[in-house]
Amino acid sequence: MRMYDIIDKKKRGGTLTKEEIEFFVQGYVDGSIPDYQASALMMAIWYEGMNKEETTNLTLAMASSGDMIDLSEIPGVKVDKHSTGGIGDKTTLIIGPILASLGAKVVKMSGRGLGATGGTIDKLDSIPGFSSERTDDEFIRQVMEIGLVDAAQSGNLVPADKKMYALRDVTATVDSIPLIASSIMSKKLASGADVIVLDVKCGTGAFMKDYESAKLLADTMTDIGRMSGRKVYAFITDMNEPLGRTVGNSLEVLEAVEVLRGNGEERLTELCMELSKCLLIMSDVMGCGDYRNEGLRDKAEKMIQEAIVSGAALTKFREFVKAQGGDDSFVDDPLKLKQPLYSFDVRARESGYLASCDASEVGNVSCILGAGRITKEDKIDSSAGIRIYKKIGDHVEAGERIATLYTDKEDILDEAAKRFLDAYQLSQNNIINRPVIYNL
Numbered sequence: 307m308r309m310y311d312i313i314d315k316k317k318r319g320g321t322l323t324k325e326e327i328e329f330f331v332q333g334y335v336d337g338s339i340p341d342y343q344a345s346a347l348m349m350a351i352w353y354e355g356m357n358k359e360e361t362t363n364l365t366l367a368m369a370s371s372g373d374m375i376d377l378s379e380i381p382g383v384k385v386d387k388h389s390t391g392g393i394g395d396k397t398t399l400i401i402g403p404i405l406a407s408l409g410a411k412v413v414k415m416s417g418r419g420l421g422a423t424g425g426t427i428d429k430l431d432s433i434p435g436f437s438s439e440r441t442d443d444e445f446i447r448q449v450m451e452i453g454l455v456d457a458a459q460s461g462n463l464v465p466a467d468k469k470m471y472a473l474r475d476v477t478a479t480v481d482s483i484p485l486i487a488s489s490i491m492s493k494k495l496a497s498g499a500d501v502i503v504l505d506v507k508c509g510t511g512a513f514m515k516d517y518e519s520a521k522l523l524a525d526t527m528t529d530i531g532r533m534s535g536r537k538v539y540a541f542i543t544d545m546n547e548p549l550g551r552t553v554g555n556s557l558e559v560l561e562a563v564e565v566l567r568g569n570g571e572e573r574l575t576e577l578c579m580e581l582s583k584c585l586l587i588m589s590d591v592m593g594c595g596d597y598r599n600e601g602l603r604d605k606a607e608k609m610i611q612e613a614i615v616s617g618a619a620l621t622k623f624r625e626f627v628k629a630q631g632g633d634d635s636f637v638d639d640p641l642k643l644k645q646p647l648y649s650f651d652v653r654a655r656e657s658g659y660l661a662s663c664d665a666s667e668v669g670n671v672s673c674i675l676g677a678g679r680i681t682k683e684d685k686i687d688s689s690a691g692i693r694i695y696k697k698i699g700d701h702v703e704a705g706e707r708i709a710t711l712y713t714d715k716e717d718i719l720d721e722a723a724k725r726f727l728d729a730y731q732l733s734q735n736n737i738i739n740r741p742v743i744y745n746l
């Protein structure tokens with residue numbers, strides 16, 4: 307078999323066989339297929355797409371390209387949730403403790419942010435002492451002891467994705483449905499959860515800009531999961547403005563704590579509630595039920611509210627932080643987290659209703675403040691970021707504060723403020739707001 311022929315076949319719209327896909331994945335991981343041939347194939351897939359069978363074969367070949375975590379030692383159903391990436395998305399920090407406090411077993415491997423979108427591991431790293439490195443034994447023990455773990459992807463988990471994602475990132479081939487679906491689902495399959503809830507983001511701050519492509523991505527990932535024997539449910543959710551009121555690592559951790567205290571922003575709280583309900587119902591805590599069952603949804607909602615009101619979810623969050631070496635005292639005293647040198651209020655240029663937002667651009671602003679990486683080597687400033695006071699649909703007066711920027715870099719504040727304001731459009735008419743979840 308020759309890589310040249312595989313590229314040529316896909317370029318002409320052909321369907322790749324399981325053997326051809328495995329030949330490519332194995333060869334790319336062992337170094338016998340060079341980057342230039344792999345990028346040519348990525349681009350051919352970007353143009354020509356892949357059918358369901360090809361996408362599933364690619365996912366399985368990628369999943370088995372390295373270690374597969376064996377969670378069979380942990381009794382019962384293991385649950386996981388995954389977001390396709392957005393701005394201000396701190397839902398994992400909230401949902402994990404809620405579910406674990408109710409008895410579910412949450413096994414989570416998270417990523418770091420790159421470019422405009424944030425990553426849960428970067429957020430957790432803003433907690434003094436917190437370690438996202440877990441050996442397989444520690445990973446399993448922690449789930450058995452407290453019901454919740456969140457670790458960075460370990461060294462040899464899906465090496466094919468590590469190489470392919472890095473290549474896609476620099477060859478403009480990230481935004482391809484079969485490539486995103488196989489990248490995400492290969493990691494989910496290798497990290498071993500039985501139940502996977504997907505949060506497919508849709509809008510200006512997401513890879514998928516419109517509902518149709520988000521739905522296609524959601525369906526593709528759901529099919530792959532089910533064909534591989536996992537229970538999967540996918541939500542399609544709004545990413546046309548940052549989620550909640552903060553963007554940036556320590557700011558988002560503190561906002562997550564507020565939601566766990568019952569004081570969360572409305573749309574963020576609604577999304578966390580729905581994702582938690584779905585995971586809880588599909589877990590063995592509620593007999594591996596059907597999320598569509600209204601009686602179960604009502605029951606799950608009551609249980610989750612009780613976990614928040616009683617403080618059990620916040621207590622579980624503290625337990626989780628301590629289990630991974632972190633100092634949980636910041637929960638009572640936020641000043642224990644690194645503080646930024648500068649803060650700067652961004653004010654409306656004119657009066658009107660906030661009508662729309664380029665959420666990716668807000669993510670870019672957060673990056674230049676220091677909260678994200680432009681290249682993999684960049685260092686993150688955990689205290690950098692944005693606190694947002696006005697959401698789409700809100701009215702603002704000229705001169706009114708819309709947001710505060712936080713950074714250690716004084717010289718970029720003017721540019722950041724300008725870009726932040728330019729990311730929003732005002733209208734003189736009131737806007738009817740979009741739902742948080744499109745496919746409820």
Ligand code: URA
Pocket residue numbers: 390391471480485486487489490
């Ligand atoms: N997240 C991933 O893990 N992979 C992609 O391709 C896109 C988002």
